[in-house]
Amino acid sequence: MTPPDVDVIIPVHTRTRPVLRAVRSVLDATDADVRVTVIAHNISREAIIGNLEPVVEDPRLRVLHLEDRIPSPSGPMNLGLDRATAPFVSFLGSDDELAPGAIDSWLTIARETGASTVMARIDRLESGTDRYPPVRAGRTKNLHPAKDRLAYRSAPLGLISRSHHPDLRFTPNLHSGEDLEFTAVLWFTGRRVAYAATGPGYIGHEDEHDRVTHVARSVTDDFAFLDTTIDAPWFPRLPRNQRVAFGVKVLRLHLFDAIYHRLQGPGGIISHQNEIDAVIRRIDLAAPGSVALLARVERRIIDEVRSSAPDADRIRQLLAARWEGGPLGTLVTRNPLLSLHAQGPYRTLRATVAPSRDS
Secondary structure, three states: OOOOOEEEEEEEOOOOOOHHHHHHHHHOOOOOOEEEEEEEEOOOHHHHHHHOHHHOOOOOEEEEEEOOOOOOOHHHHHHHHHHOOOOEEEEOOOOOEEOOOHHHHHHHHHHHHOOOEEEEOEEEOOOEEOOOOOOOOOOOOOOOOOOOOHHHOOOOOEEEEOOOOOOOOOOOOOOOOOOHHHHHHHHHHOOOOEEEOOOOOEEEOOOOOOOOOOOOOOHHHHOOHHHHHOOOOOOOOOOHHHHHHHHHHHHHHHHHHHHHHOOOOOOOHHHHHHHHHHHHHHHHHHOOOOHHHOEHHHHHHHHHHHOOOOOHHHHHHHHHHHHHOOHHHHOOEOOHHHOOOOOOHHHHHHHOOOOOOOO
């Protein structure tokens, strides 16, 4: 059989997910030749087929089954990649949907630009349009992994060329961050990456609360993705500015979230002190200068966590100040000469402006 233009992969792990909505958003509103692969993950195939009854006879739909008893989406997504034959693949959450014509729009961009990845705009129904990545103003084609701060987009949503990334797979057996190495490869080793900032986008619903990644883990587990990213052969070969772009993003988005979520846990923040410090040191070793590009208030949080008696209330105040504090603390680095660096807080925050939904 002739391969479709796009293989759309939708993992689902519970019968309560509105997977029919996701599937129909592709089948009912795409002119291109598509195939939707729904993967019943650790749940019976029959249970999911029952939810898909209105479209189950559509030849563009197939339902696969994976029983690995691992609460990670990497398994079903990798199975979908293994079974894909189309020139392009796209991922869709079982509780999300695509705006009408999204895949057709992304295909047009991919064919016109030769992009290895077309990054979708994400429109979340409750919180609005995703402001990441903070690309340079007006940039939508030939994006630069460092200058356009592509690492801030951790979800591989949009269109991915299989010919450029034939063997790329999600990191197996991780309970968190399984997509971080995957997307890092897309951004830092890709070709002519494009951003579909206008036109139909990816619609993210926020009404489901049983995502498999919402469980308690150690700091070491949370940052296990560093083992496969920083230690990968391609990462040390990157120019320093690109390694720093990745390092600053991990610190700015992931580290401070990890600190916040451990302030009230058993033993307090001090019980996680060594693990947090190890993550910081590892990132700054692999991407020298990453810590220096953090805002002054962020450096004060790190200092407090590293202190002999870290004060949880003080850390909470400083975390709040990241968003509410004065400009000298949130937009300036300790070394003022670094304040206007491309990965510094001032230029990054200025670029974090939501793109338009208008086509």
